[in-house]
Every structure is written in C-alpha cells, then in structure tokens.
Amino acid sequence: MDFNDSPDEAAFRAEARAWLAAHAPAHVLTPGDKMPDIEEADRGRAWMRELYAGGWSGLTFPKALGGRGLSGAEAVIFAEEEGKYHLPKGPFTSIGTGMALPVIAKHGTDEQKARFIEATLKGDLTWCQLFSEPAAGSDLAALRTKAVRTEDGSDDWIVNGQKVWSSWAHLTDWGILVVRSDPTLPKHKGLTFFVVDMKTPGIETRPIRQISGASEFNETFLTDVRIPDANRIGAEGEGWACCMTVLMGERLGSGAHRSGVEPLLDFAAATPDGHGGTMLDDRAIRQQLAEALAEEQGERFFQARLRTMVSRGENPGALAGMVKLAYAGRYQKTNGLALEMRGLAGIAPEAGDTAAGDVQYDYIYSTVMRIAGGADEVLRNQIAERVLGMPGEVRMDKNVPFETLKG
Amino acid sequence: MNFDLSDEQKMLGEQARSLLADMSSFDRLRTLIDSGAEWDEPLWRALADMGFLGAAIPEEHGGLGLGALDLGVIMEALGGANAAVPFMSSIILAAEAIGLAGSEAQKAAWLPKLASGHAVATFAYAEGPGPVFGRSATLTDGKLSGSKMPVADAGIADIAVVLVADGGFALVELDQPSVTRTKLESFDQLRPHYRLDFADAVAEAMPGSGKLDRLIDQAAVQAAFEAAGASDACLTMARDYAMERRMFGRPLAGYQAIKHKLADVAVANELARSNAYYGGWAAESSPGDLPAAAAAARLSGIKCFELAARENLQVHGGIGYTFEANCHFYYRRERMLAVHLGSRGFWADRLLNAQPGSQVKAA
Numbered sequence: 210m211d212f213n214d215s216p217d218e219a220a221f222r223a224e225a226r227a228w229l230a231a232h233a234p235a236h237v238l239t240p241g242d243k244m245p246d247i248e249e250a251d252r253g254r255a256w257m258r259e260l261y262a263g264g265w266s267g268l269t270f271p272k273a274l275g276g277r278g279l280s281g282a283e284a285v286i287f288a289e290e291e292g293k294y295h296l297p298k299g300p301f302t303s304i305g306t307g308m309a310l311p312v313i314a315k316h317g318t319d320e321q322k323a324r325f326i327e328a329t330l331k332g333d334l335t336w337c338q339l340f341s342e343p344a345a346g347s348d349l350a351a352l353r354t355k356a357v358r359t360e361d362g363s364d365d366w367i368v369n370g371q372k373v374w375s376s377w378a379h380l381t382d383w384g385i386l387v388v389r390s391d392p393t394l395p396k397h398k399g400l401t402f403f404v405v406d407m408k409t410p411g412i413e414t415r416p417i418r419q420i421s422g423a424s425e426f427n428e429t430f431l432t433d434v435r436i437p438d439a440n441r442i443g444a445e446g447e448g449w450a451c452c453m454t455v456l457m458g459e460r461l462g463s464g465a466h467r468s469g470v471e472p473l474l475d476f477a478a479a480t481p482d483g484h485g486g487t488m489l490d491d492r493a494i495r496q497q498l499a500e501a502l503a504e505e506q507g508e509r510f511f512q513a514r515l516r517t518m519v520s521r522g523e524n525p526g527a528l529a530g531m532v533k534l535a536y537a538g539r540y541q542k543t544n545g546l547a548l549e550m551r552g553l554a555g556i557a558p559e560a561g562d563t564a565a566g567d568v569q570y571d572y573i574y575s576t577v578m579r580i581a582g583g584a585d586e587v588l589r590n591q592i593a594e595r596v597l598g599m600p601g602e603v604r605m606d607k608n609v610p611f612e613t614l615k616g
Numbered sequence: 617m618n619f620d621l622s623d624e625q626k627m628l629g630e631q632a633r634s635l636l637a638d639m640s641s642f643d644r645l646r647t648l649i650d651s652g653a654e655w656d657e658p659l660w661r662a663l664a665d666m667g668f669l670g671a672a673i674p675e676e677h678g679g680l681g682l683g684a685l686d687l688g689v690i691m692e693a694l695g696g697a698n699a700a701v702p703f704m705s706s707i708i709l710a711a712e713a714i715g716l717a718g719s720e721a722q723k724a725a726w727l728p729k730l731a732s733g734h735a736v737a738t739f740a741y742a743e744g745p746g747p748v749f750g751r752s753a754t755l756t757d758g759k760l761s762g763s764k765m766p767v768a769d770a771g772i773a774d775i776a777v778v779l780v781a782d783g784g785f786a787l788v789e790l791d792q793p794s795v796t797r798t799k800l801e802s803f804d805q806l807r808p809h810y811r812l813d814f815a816d817a818v819a820e821a822m823p824g825s826g827k828l829d830r831l832i833d834q835a836a837v838q839a840a841f842e843a844a845g846a847s848d849a850c851l852t853m854a855r856d857y858a859m860e861r862r863m864f865g866r867p868l869a870g871y872q873a874i875k876h877k878l879a880d881v882a883v884a885n886e887l888a889r890s891n892a893y894y895g896g897w898a899a900e901s902s903p904g905d906l907p908a909a910a911a912a913a914r915l916s917g918i919k920c921f922e923l924a925a926r927e928n929l930q931v932h933g934g935i936g937y938t939f940e941a942n943c944h945f946y947y948r949r950e951r952m953l954a955v956h957l958g959s960r961g962f963w964a965d966r967l968l969n970a971q972p973g974s975q976v977k978a979a
Contacts, residue, residue: 210685210897212617282617474971489968492961499964502971503915506908507887510894513619520617531883586872592882593875597855600870 212513214286221283225265225290232259233294240295246425250335250380252297257332266330267306274314275327282520300376300425305329305336308455309385312402316443316451325383325404337378337407339386339429340452342371346580347587349387350396350449351606351614354431356388356403364438366390366403368411368431374581378414378427383407385455386436387448392612399611400448404440411435421573469540469571470501473547476564480551488550501543508535527595530588537585541575544568619893621685628671629689635662636697642942648700649805654771656700660733669707670731673715677727684834684899688841688892695845698945700806702736702769704956708838710737713777713831717785717824726775726787738773740764740812748958749828753778753814755786760819766800766809768956776812778819783828788819804952806945830903833910835957837895843917843953844889847924850946851881854924854931868931877927884920891916911967918954918963925950 214222236256244252260266268284270276306329313325328334345352354370368388378384384405391399405412411434416424443451477498480488488494512532515525547568548555558565579585593599606614621629639659648656663669672687673679680686687708694703711730714722714737729735743750744765753762755778764778770790778786790797794817802809855878858869868874895913898905929936929943936943954960 210619210621210893211901212619214617218617471971474968495968496961496964499911499967500915500919500960502967503891503912503919504887506894506912507891507916510619510890511886513617514890514893517617517619528886531886534879535883535887586876589876589879590872592879593869596882597851597875597878599855599859599875599878600867602872603866603870 218282218286221279222286222290225287228263228265229290229294232263233291233296236294236296238295238297246377247380249297249299250301250377253299253302254332254335256297257302257330261331267310267326270310270314270326270330274322275330280520280522282516285516285519300337301335301381302332304338304376304381304385305334308338309336309383309404312385312442312451312454313404315454316402316447320439321404321442334383335377335381337375337381337384337427337429338455339372339375339378339384339405339431340455341374343373347584349452350400352387352389352400354386354388355392356390356401356436358390358438359435366436366438366441368403368405368434368436370431372429372431373417373426375414375427375429376425378407378429379416381407384429385442387452389611390445390448393610394446395608396606396611396614397449398446400452401445402442402448402451403436404442405434405436406440409434409436420576421570470498470505470543472564472567473501473543474498476547476568477550479564491550494546494550497546498543501539501546504535504539508532508539511535527588527591530583530591531596533583534585534588534592537575537578540571540578544572544575548572619897621689621893625685625689628686629693631666632668632690632693633696635666636693636699640697640699642945645698645700645806645942645945646939653700654808655702655769659699660701660736663701663703664731664733669703669733672707673711673727673731677723678731679727683896684837685893685896687838688896691838691841692845692889692892695842696849698806698846698849698949702738702772704835704838704842705738705769705773706730706736708835709739709831710773710775710777712834713739713785713827714787714822716831717822717827718787719823722787722820722822729774735774736769736772737775737777738767738769739779740767740770740776741779742766748962749779749832751779751781751783753780753786755780755784755819755821758818758820759816760786760788760814761816763811763813765811766802767812768807768809770797770810770812771799771808777822778812778814779828782825784825785822785827786819787822788814788817792817794818802952804948807949807952829907832957833906834899836910836914836963837892837899837906839953839957840888840892840895840913840917843921844885844892846946846949846953847881847885847888847920850921850924850928850943851878851885853942854878854881854928857932874931877931881920881924881927884916884923888913888916888920908967908970911963911970914957914963915960915967918960921946921950922954 236259267276268279268287269281272278310326310329313321325334340349342352342354354368354372356366356368359365359367384407386403386405387400389399390401411432413430414427417426417428418424419426477488477494482488482491515528518525551565555565594601639662640656667680668690670679671682671690675681711727714726730737741749742765743752753764760778773790775787775789778788780786794815796813798811800809800811858874859867861868891913895909898909925946929947932941932943935941
C-alpha cells in the first residue's frame with residue numbers, strides 16, 4: 210500500500226505539472242472575482258483551447274477521435290494537477306467533455322464524430338444537458354417532451370416540451386436532448402437521443418430563480434423545434450442506452466468534490482462560546498466536528514481505493530455512489546452545524562462577515578448535492594441492488610405502453 | 617497510487633477467515649457461553665500454529681515481523697467471527713507495549729511466549745468510571761500497588777502490563793499471592809473482565825517512557841479493522857436473512873426501508889475500512905500522520921459497528937431477540953468495543969487535537 214506514482218505515472222505527472230506551470234497561470238481566476246456568466250464561459254473556452262493546443266484535451270478519448278488514448282489513472286493524475294489551479298471550469302466545459310462526447314463517441318455516426326468531437330475538445334462548441342423535466346427527475350424515463358418525425362419528406366423531427374435544470378443553457382452552443390419518440394412503447398423503449406443547436410428557432414431558455422439567489426440553472430422550452438435527422442444520436446428508440454452512457458459519466462465524476470471540514474474548525478475557533486472560550490472548546494461541537502472529520506477522511510481514502518481500482522482497469526460501478534452519498538449528507542450536516550454554533554449571528558451576520566456568508570451559501574447549496582447526479586434515495590437503491598445484491602424495486606411501469614401510464 | 621492491500625495481505629486475511637469459519641462457528645460461541653468458558657483455547661492454539669499471534673512480533677523474538685496492515689487483516693477476520701480470544705489484550709496491547717517500552721530482557725523473556733501462545737498477557741489501564749487511562753496504581757522499588765478494573769482476559773493471563781502513575785508501564789506476573797483477581801459480570805459474555813488488586817505485588821518497571829499514546833493509536837487502528845470486520849458480518853447476516861424472509865408476499869430485502877438501511881450500513885463500513893487502511897499505512901510508513909489517522913479510524917469504526925449491530929438485530933425482527941439467532945453476539949460485543957480504549961468523546965478530542973490549531977484551549 211502506498212500513495213506513490215508508478216514510474217510511468219510519475220513521468221506523466223511531471224510532464225503535466227510542467228505544462229500546467231507554463232500555461233495555467235494566465236487562465237487562473239482570482240478568488241472572489243465576480244464576473245458576468247458570459248465572460249466566465251468565454252474564459253472556459255479559452256482554457257479549453259489552451260488544453261487542446263497543448264495536447265491535454267480528451268485524455269481518455271481514442272487517438273483516432275482526437276484524444277490521447279490514455280488510461281483513467283492518467284486522467285486522474287491530470288485532474289489532480291489541474292485542480293491545483295483555480296481555472297475557469299464548470300458545466301459549460303464539463304457537460305461537453307464528460308457527457309456529450311462520450312455519448313457521441315459511443316453511439317454517434319462517423320460524420321457526427323467528425324463534426325462534434327474535435328470542435329468540443331477545442332472549446333469551439335460548448336454544451337448543455339436537456340434531460341430532466343418537471344415530472345421526470347430521478348425517474349428520467351418518465352419524460353414527456355415529444356418528438357414527431359415530419360412527413361414533408363425532410364425526415365426532420367419536430368420537438369415540443371419542457372426541460373429543466375439545464376445548466377448554462379443560455380450560454381452554450383449545443384444541447385444533448387432526450388425525447389419521447391413513441392408513446393405507444395414501454396417508457397424506456399420509446400426514447401430517442403438528439404444533439405440540438407441551441408440557436409434553433411423555438412428554443413427559449415429562462416433562468417430559474419434558485420433558493421441560493423443565483424440562477425445558473427434554466428428551464429428550456431421547446432416549441433415546434435425542428436431538428437434534422439442527421440442530429441439523431443443512435444437509432445430511434447435507443448435514447449435510454451444513450452442516457453445511460455451519459456449518466457455513468459456523471460456518477461463517476463460526482464465523487465471528486467472537495468469537502469471542507471477544516472474551514473469549519475476555523476469558523477468554530479472564531480466563534481465565542483460566551484464563557485471566555487470559543488465554540489472549539491464546546492464538547493458537543495467538538496464531538497460533531499470530529500465525527501465529520503473522520504467521515505471526510507474516510508471518503509478521501511475510499512476514493513483512493515476506487516482510484517486504485519480504476520488504475521487497474523476495474524470499474525467501481527455503484528461503489529462510486531457511496532462516496533457521493535456520504536459526501537452530500539455530511540456537507541449539509543456540517544454546514545448546518547456551523548450555522549448553529551454561530552447562533553443568530555450566523556443567521557444575520559454583520560456586513561463583511563464573509564465566513565458566515567460562505568456557510569450560509571454552502572448550507573443552501575448542499576441541498577443540490579443531495580439531489581443532483583443521483584439523489585440520496587436513488588444511490589441507496591443502487592448500492593442495495595448492485596453492491597449488496599438485493600432485489601430491484603417493484604415496478605408498475607415495465608412492459609406497459611407509456612401512454613397508458615398514469616402520470 | 618496503490619491504496620489497497622497487497623496480494624499477500626489478502627491471502628493472510630483469507631487464511632484467517634477460513635480458519636475461523638472452521639473453528640469459531642456461532643454454535644461454538646453458544647457452547648462457550650453455556651459452559652462459562654473463559655476463552656476459546658483450541659482456537660488460540662490454532663491461531664498460534666498459523667503464526668497469527670506472532671504476525672507483528674519481530675522475527676528475533678519468534679514472530680513473523682509483519683506490519684500493522686497484516687495485523688489488521690487478522691483483526692478484521694477475528695471481528696467478523698466475533699471470536700472469543702484475547703488477541704486485543706495479549707497481542708495488540710501487551711505484546712506491542714513490551715515491544716515499545718520493554719527492556720531487551722523483558723522482550724526476550726515474553727515476546728516469544730506471546731507469539732507462540734504459551735503465555736497470554738493483558739493490558740490493565742482502566743480504573744472504574746473516570747479517566748479512560750487511569751494512573752493511580754504505583755510502582756515503587758519493584759512493588760506494585762493499586763487496583764485496575766475492568767481488565768479483559770485477566771483470568772487466563774500470565775502477565776499484565778499495568779499503566780502506572782507516571783504514565784509508564786509495569787510488568788507483573790499475575791500468579792502471585794499479592795495479586796487478587798476478581799471476576800466481574802461482563803456484558804460481552806465472550807470477553808471476560810476482571811478486577812485486579814495489587815498489594816505490593818512483585819513487578820518490573822519497563823524502561824521506555826511516553827509510549828502510551830503510540831500504543832493506543834496503534835490499537836485504535838486495529839480496533840477499527842476489527843469493527844469493520846464485525847460490521848461486515850452483521851451486514852451480510854442481515855442481507856442474507858432479508859433475502860430469505862418473505863413478508864407480504866415478497867422478500868423482505870425488496871423493501872426500501874430495509875434496502876436503504878443496509879445501504880447506509882455498507883457506506884459506513886467502507887468509510888471505516890478506508891480509514892483503517894489509512895491508519896495501518898500511517899502506522900507502518902508515516903508515524904507523524906498516525907494520531908489523526910488512528911482517531912479517525914477509531915471514530916468511524918465505532919460508528920459503523922454501532923449501526924450494523926443494531927440494524928442487524930432490527931432486520932431480524934423477533935427472531936433476533938432469541939439466543940438461537942446470532943445477532944446478540946455482535947450486539948453485545950459492539951458495546952464492549954465501543955468503550956474499550958476510550959469511547960467516542962475521548963477519540964474526538966484526540967482527532968481535533970491532532971489538527972493544527974484546534975487544541976482545546978481551556979482544559
């Protein structure tokens with residue numbers, strides 16, 4: 210057992226580190242720097258271009274498709290080194306490389322690969338995800354946005370419906386879209402997958418006013434949107450398989466978040482306990498902070514075990530969901546605790562108390578962590594079924610035409 | 617990065633599990649309880665024959681000279697079987713204490729016997745309610761006075777390493793008139809505990825000082841391995857029962873109330889196991905990281921086994937309350953393991969104190 214790189218890994222890390230040292234600083238964001246979304250997205254594109262020019266895009270992508278054909282272990286090493294810089298990365302970069310490209314590479318035609326992959330790796334094309342709907346979240350296959358093939362000889366599709374939680378849909382170039390193309394089939398069988406130019410007439414994005422006060426998510430309305438059949442990914446009815454390709458990428462990516470119990474120790478130390486000491490002297494607070502530190506450490510080293518599996522070419526599967534499940538719950542619990550220890554002064558801090566503001570934001574945002582990328586309950590089902598081998602859920606929606614299901 | 621056990625360590629764990637499956641069945645545990653046995657002596661002999669007792673004892677003293685991770689996979693297997701043996705007392709605590717603080721003569725006299733199982737030792741640290749590591753016993757001119765209680769395995773132990781006034785260790789042979797052993801009623805029916813009274817008992821000081829922290833940090837890592845093994849056994853038992861048991865026309869295991877509960881147990885177990893691995897790595901390769909690693913491992917070990925032992929019995933329902941079902945072994949063992957070596961609050965302080973700038977300001 211060790212944390213050392215193999216000689217090959219060490220050489221790769223040194224190469225990555227040297228390249229980043231030369232090229233990353235020019236792209237680094239200043240902490241606390243607020244900029245308009247469009248500027249952030251443009252800086253994201255610029256970093257993508259830099260990565261592509263340096264040969265660091267699409268690390269695990271086959272060389273034939275413009276990637277480098279490296280292993281998952283090398284991708285992890287690059288991510289670790291890249292993570293040392295505060296770079297303009299976000300959904301506007303990761304949905305393209307982490308979701309759109311894997312699905313196009315696996316299910317797309319040669320023509321689609323040629324058209325989208327290199328352009329995306331270069332940052333020329335950015336992507337949003339048009340999956341969830343108001344009545345289709347964890348049960349994604351319940352989606353109702355409808356695609357009908359025209360009978361005007363063009364073979365185009367006309368799409369109508371509403372998507373939601375489409376991050377950065379207002380500023381990205383293309384979207385990955387899953388729709389219902391045949392409601393007479395059972396729900397998972399009647400879906401078809403498309404890529405869609407977000408400038409197509411009939412697409413309207415509206416920012417969602419979120420509980421955090423921010424609006425990085427959108428609702429996207431599709432009204433008589435015409436999509437050429439050439440933009441269909443995979444066969445008609447193959448939409449669910451395409452979604453699975455996308456969502457596997459999302460799950461593996463979701464375990465890698467940084468946590469933050471340490472700043473809460475500082476926060477406790479900066480909070481008077483009313484008896485001449487600080488909240489870091491309080492037994493009850495100490496107990497909870499220590500439990501959180503132990504969980505955080507466990508998540509970190511469980512992640513290390515999973516990375517070891519990946520570097521051996523094994524697939525952690527549902528084990529990856531364990532890290533996300535643990536992390537999201539702890540994130541909410543610890544930030545809730547931090548608000549509690551500060552008392553009313555944490556609820557209504559004085560102007561300039563940025564630490565309390567951060568805790569407030571994290572407490573609000575932790576709710577997203579427990580829902581997005583596999584809700585707690587979905588992950589528990591997956592762990593029970595795929596890790597522990599327990600039975601799947603009783604289903605009312607299998608082998609029944611979608612149109613006969615009660616919403 | 618290679619954050620996994622070696623193939624040799626995995627094989628060692630497999631050998632231990634296989635031996636325990638043969639010798640330490642639940643029926644065997646029931647027989648031991650019914651007969652009022654102090655321990656599973658044949659199992660101890662078998663563990664000695666396989667070299668497990670001496671796994672981490674240096675080769676010059678009759679052991680195999682392996683490390684904390686090797687010991688950890690054995691502890692994980694012992695925890696899984698809920699074995700009735702003094703491995704924590706004799707090997708993890710007493711033998712390590714002698715190795716850390718003993719004189720060359722003390723090591724030469726006792727480590728080979730502990731490795732071969734010809735002698736059993738215990739570590740006497742508690743003094744009733746109050747501080748976890750009591751220091752009111754005194755050693756003066758080779759005479760030990762005071763009381764220790766409860767002390768695990770003192771009925772069968774030949775020697776005890778006793779924590780004394782200055783935080784040092786005294787080595788005392790228990791078979792002498794000035795040592796009185798009084799058996800206590802033990803909540804864990806397979807781990808007997810005693811009160812030890814020393815009235816000017818003949819004892820030797822151990823020359824090494826200031827070794828207590830290192831000793832209990834190492835033991836905390838091993839306790840986390842033991843807890844992870846025990847929790848996994850509970851999880852498997854609960855899963856298997858739920859798969860077999862049918863309720864309202866379908867397997868109990870198909871209900872989310874059960875699936876989600878066991879998924880949470882599985883997550884807690886993996887976090888504890890990961891922390892135990894890190895603790896074992898730190899003990900072997902990075903002693904500066906050991907205090908924080910050990911405390912985190914200890915806390916997550918307590919947490920996972922608490923959850924697993926309780927929910928295992930709960931999933932079994934009424935049958936879980938019977939002596940014939942096997943949940944009770946773990947349910948009792950869990951409380952013992954949760955408090956030996958200091959409970960949650962003790963290790964929470966140690967974990968925070970190991971973070972830079974987070975020490976308690978007013979004691």
